[in-house]
Amino acid sequence: MSLHVLASGTLTTVQDLGRPGLAHLGVPRAGALDPPAAALANRLVGNDPDAAVLEVTLGGLVVTTDVGAWVAVTGAVCPIEVDGAPRGQARPEWLAPGSRLRLGTTSSGVRSYLAVGGGIAVEPVLGSRATDTLAWVGPPRVEPGTRLPVGPLVRRPAPHDTPRPPRAGALRVHPGPRADWFVPRALTTLCGSTYEVGSASNRIGLRLEGPALERVRDGELPSEGLVLGAVQVPPDGQPVVLLADHPPTGGYPVLAVVEEADLWQCAQLRPGETVRFTPA
């Protein structure tokens, strides 16, 4: 069976758990930016945790199916309709053959996840179906007209999943490797201030605007490896939290590292919203 995409909004990509382990070849890890939301969507339709889902940015996805399928939408809140009739978020819904599923404009959050029973079964690239938007390793972005194959159902959906969604809060940070490139109070400034999410934020990084993190050295480091959640600080002092599609190496000093369990929040913060940091 397959899903036929009629509209894909701002950006829709196929995502799974990503392809870690290839940073030494220059390949970003990719993968769902809000892993708990993607995992919930998979659980609801009976998929394994590594099944591929669609990551929909700010809504606007319309799909039909040639054979009936279980679907579930999680993550950013958006109106969900099947053939014009409202359906629920975060629960399995039956999509009959020929029916049209529509995700409206998101009202809060940024990224919604659509899981289909059996998983999106596009051909894996280097062991993963995730699309990396930095170097475009993986399947191409989902466009109107795309036909997405769906795998065989693994098990029945779990209509009674009672997830406890993670709670939003300050992002917990650990010290980073290049604290000596900053004035001694830089980490205190980061944790004592409110930062606003910049409009250039994407799957590569959450760009923040607020009190500058003052450096004591100019210039760049010789490129070095970067981790997920690294808080990188370019010369203008405005921090960038590196997300799933971050370059594997870079030359801006890293002041801190955000706790991995808190990074899902970075996937759902809208430009203009604020974020705070706290020592882990």
Next chain:
Amino acid sequence: MAPRAHRQTGPVHLRPFGPHALLAEVADASAALALATWARTVGIAAGEVVPAARTVLFDGLATAAVEDLRDRLLTWTPDAVAPDIAPDIVAGRPVGPVGPVGPVVEVPVVYDGADLAYIAEQWGTDVEGVVARHIGTAFTSAFCGFAPGFAYLAGLPSEPAVPRLDSPRAAVPAGAVALAGSWCGVYPTASPGGWRLLGRTDVVLWDATRTDPALLPPGTRVRFVRA
């Protein structure tokens, strides 16, 4: 339980990088490659081992593995690799093959790059001199970065270095062979780029459908030949 004491006895300086990673700082790219090769050879349980210009990142470590690796890295010395190359690493000389020695990859080049004359001027020679030096240099892939399969090839002396363009070209074609500083590289895909262009090759540097997608992973020896 008292924290374990860690004492540095080797050339590796460690920097914290969150709960699942360690950044090992060494003298140069040769030492970084040697350390990364050692880590792969002895089977360090890291999700990622990423050599770079002066560091090796160990990422994806289990919490329990971090402390063990810390001890091993602080006492690591280049002679843990192979006796015949250790002196070169200590002396900061370019290291040839490290670890399992694969065949040398030959890369045929058409030397018609837009910056040939500029490179000749920087090197104090003519275009033929540039080509002769490039062909005569034994390169080693020190690390990858910038784009999938883009290898930083070491082997040229540090002086005279070739500066990058002040403003990168908007589009450099796939297969462009280029220099920056004492590095040589081949663009695996078309992209913007600020390195100085020597020529071009038809060799496919990156193919995600291959078992080994990168032609020049870290540690690969490379020889350029005239196409």
